[in-house]
Amino acid sequence: MKRTMLITGAGRGIGRALGVFASEQGIDVIALVRAHAGGPGEVFDGVDVTGKDALDRVAAMLGDRPVDLLVNNAGIIGPERQSTLDMDFDGFRHALEVNTLAPLRVVQTFLPNLRAARDRAGIARIVTISSQMGRMNYAKSDRIAYRASKTAVNKLMQGLATDLAAESIAVRVVDPGWARTEMGGPDATVKVEDAAAGIHARAWETDMDSTGTFVDYLGAEVSW
Numbered sequence: 042m043k044r045t046m047l048i049t050g051a052g053r054g055i056g057r058a059l060g061v062f063a064s065e066q067g068i069d070v071i072a073l074v075r076a077h078a079g080g081p082g083e084v085f086d087g088v089d090v091t092g093k094d095a096l097d098r099v100a101a102m103l104g105d106r107p108v109d110l111l112v113n114n115a116g117i118i119g120p121e122r123q124s125t126l127d128m129d130f131d132g133f134r135h136a137l138e139v140n141t142l143a144p145l146r147v148v149q150t151f152l153p154n155l156r157a158a159r160d161r162a163g164i165a166r167i168v169t170i171s172s173q174m175g176r177m178n179y180a181k182s183d184r185i186a187y188r189a190s191k192t193a194v195n196k197l198m199q200g201l202a203t204d205l206a207a208e209s210i211a212v213r214v215v216d217p218g219w220a221r222t223e224m225g226g227p228d229a230t231v232k233v234e235d236a237a238a239g240i241h242a243r244a245w246e247t248d249m250d251s252t253g254t255f256v257d258y259l260g261a262e263v264s265w
């Protein structure tokens with residue numbers, strides 16, 4: 042039985058590289074993208090992760106199809122003006138919608154598909170791509186809206202891991218490294234293909250012992 046993985050924001054950057062890598066490994070990829078740019082696998086376009094209707098439309102099309110792994114990848118850096126002393130609050134709100142609220146809504150939308158996979162394979166998995174920039178024990182303050190949105194999604198995913206443990210659905214938070222994408226920029230130190238391969242490994246190795254953990258793409262534990 043082929044395994045199925047659903048990825049948000051799969052049209053470019055880490056999401057696209059992850060979809061391509063997973064396809065090469067024989068995984069059925071369901072790629073959610075905003076605009077069709079030839080994403081990997083089976084592409085559903087017009088899916089802004091902040092839009093409930095678009096997510097519900099995809100869920101209706103998938104029906105009871107099992108999803109073994111859901112990857113919350115879509116994310117934004119947030120507004121130009123984001124300091125604690127001068128904040129673009131509308132931009133901050135939007136960053137929270139994309140980086141924090143949407144991952145939880147995506148999980149809730151596709152929970153029936155995850156449960157179907159769990160019934161078939163004994164386990165299903167959720168991975169959210171977060172960032173070390175959200176760590177609480179790290180007092181740097183640049184891009185604070187982005188940092189806060191990732192801190193908050195980490196907390197949500199930790200709580201989700203607790204709430205889904207009894208259902209054998211594992212939840213992990215993964216930092217992709219400083220990856221060369223539009224967000225990471227040209228000076229980033231990690232090739233996007235290496236980030237994707239690492240995330241893929243971290244995702245599929247996740248089990249009920251490692252649920253609720255935060256790791257980097259190479260598998261080193263990250264402190265919250």
Ligand SMILES: NC(=O)c1ccc[n+]([C@@H]2O[C@H](COP(=O)([O-])OP(=O)(O)OC[C@H]3O[C@@H](n4cnc5c(N)ncnc54)[C@H](OP(=O)(O)O)[C@@H]3O)[C@@H](O)[C@H]2O)c1
Nearest residue numbers: 050053054055075089090115116172219220222223224225
């Ligand atoms: N690159 C790094 O160094 C780095 C480090 C730590 C964490 N991360 C995280 O890794 C994830 C992927 O980042 P990346 O480096 O690949 O960034 P990227 O190159 O900027 O790509 C971002 C992806 O997210 C999608 N996206 C943004 N807003 C969306 C929305 N409202 N609805 C649906 N899709 C949306 C984009 O789709 P469109 O093409 O439609 O805009 C694009 O596919 C993000 O969560 C990011 O925070 C990245």
